[in-house]
Amino acid sequence: MIEAHGLRKTFGNITAVDGVSFIARDGEVTGLLGPNGAGKTTSMRIIYGLARPDSGRVLIDGQDCTTNTVEVARRLGVVPDTRGLYPRLTCREHLRYFGELQNLGGQDLERRMDELIGWLEMEDIADRRVHGFSQGERVKVALARALVHGPQNILMDEPTNGLDVMSTRALRALVLRLRKQGKCILFSTHIMQEVTAICDRVIVIGKGKVVASGTTEEIIRMTGQPTLEDAFVDLIGSREELVGI
């Protein structure tokens, strides 16, 4: 479970995150929905502990992010917006490296790697060097790498960016599988269909603030709009801000 309480973060004069609070529960998929520049990535970075908030705090399964970093790192699996792969390593070497950094090893790690490679249907690319992988293949490697230590909480920053239909479907299938396992999944996106397809709960962010949260139906009902997209536009305030979505 991920709890964010009153997160605030400024860069100079710009307030990127302005009092963001929400809860992402186990066994649910929570979507962080917002236009570009709304503060999604900064919020995510505060949650996974690489950016320090000016105020507010984050609890991961009840553990404070800033004090219990090692324990928090074990409980988190993150796919950052930059996939950040090593072009000269193979997919399997990525998984092994991060597994070892999570203090795994031996047969357990190898079994876990095979399992993830099977889930993500990447047997054919598992022993190829990452250099030259397609966008979809890269996301799969980044995802498998984030899951290698079996974290309870999974954060994904715009995971479907640049993916084709087949990769998107594979990703969704994995997310649903993780939900079934009782994991807490938080992912940021600016794509409505994404939210309607797999999210149990939506947190709408605009200009660094949480403007609405609840199930898709609750948000639509709250705004009195016919679709989630209309509700989103209504919540964010102006159509201009949606340019580029």
Next chain:
Amino acid sequence: MKQLLAILRKELKDSLRDRRSVFAALLVPFLIPLMLGVVFGSMAHDGKKGRPLIITLSGGERAPSLVSFLKQEGATIQPAPADFEALVRDGKLDAVVVVPEKYGEEFVSARPAKLKLVADFSRSSAEDTILRVAQVIGRYSSQVSGLRLLARGVSPEVAQAIDLQETDLSTQKSRSATLLGIIPTILMTVILIAGVYVAVDSTAGERERGSLEPLLLNPVPRQTLVSGKWLAVVAFTVGGFGLTLASILVVLNLIPLQNIGISLGIGAREVVIILLIALPFSIFISALELLLATFARTVREGQTYLSLLPLVPLLPTMLMEFRHVNPATWMSAIPLLGQQVLFASLMRGENGPPFGLFIAATVSVTLAVVCLKHTARLLEDEKIVLAR
């Protein structure tokens, strides 16, 4: 510890697959000794001062006292073959001394006895032999004339207006130092080059690729992370250095250095001292490279910073050359300068003070720790971690 090894293993594997990293580490070991071989090889070929003088004599039986004088001077006498003129013309013989029929007659009657020196004076490779033959015969001539003056009651010193005394202060080792003085520079350069790409790729490269962010999300202390990366840089630096040293030793052993009057003097003891100078220095340079490259956002930026490093040792070298600063023990405390002073005194064959070695090593190791600590601190800074 397991994490440290995992990081080291990954960085080594990654770097060994990187053509630039391997190239940087191998460039100097293979290029420089090759150049060294060419330079020294040609010098050894040209210079023949150290070779025994062989004098080819035609009609030597007509001048027995000359022959015995030449032998006393250490020359080896060989009789000239019949076709010696053709051999000289073809460059197969450097010079031939011909004793004419009338030599004995002229010598006994104390007239200038004629000797003929047959050689190709335009051939530079024969120059040395010609000069030495002329000198040794000149010495014989003045000895005989001195005796003749004495027999007539005149001091031979009257006939000698000037006595030019040459004092050669260069010992063989200090002569070698001038020529072999470039070896420390080569060794310093390889230490400053060999690990650069590994350092840049594992820091600025991680930032550029965006892989630093996921990497730092693992439950690994920053200090462990930095240490693992540092060990990989050290491995490349020391590897490049070791290969360079080994290939220099091999190349210098293949060249007949005694021909240019150089005694190499790099034995087991010297190798140990070289390692004692170089290893702590490599440890420091690797840490420094890691620190500097962490400031860079991209590989290219990092390369720009680190490409300046090999220029730094030129500074003290130039200072020493132009200002004629004498090396002192306190200089060992200054990185780069200290290593150069220690190397230079080793190459001159002096017994470097173990104190200097100790100071230099202590300073290097201390600075390495400072650099690593600071690098780890930089990786806590979100401006470094998140800004790309």
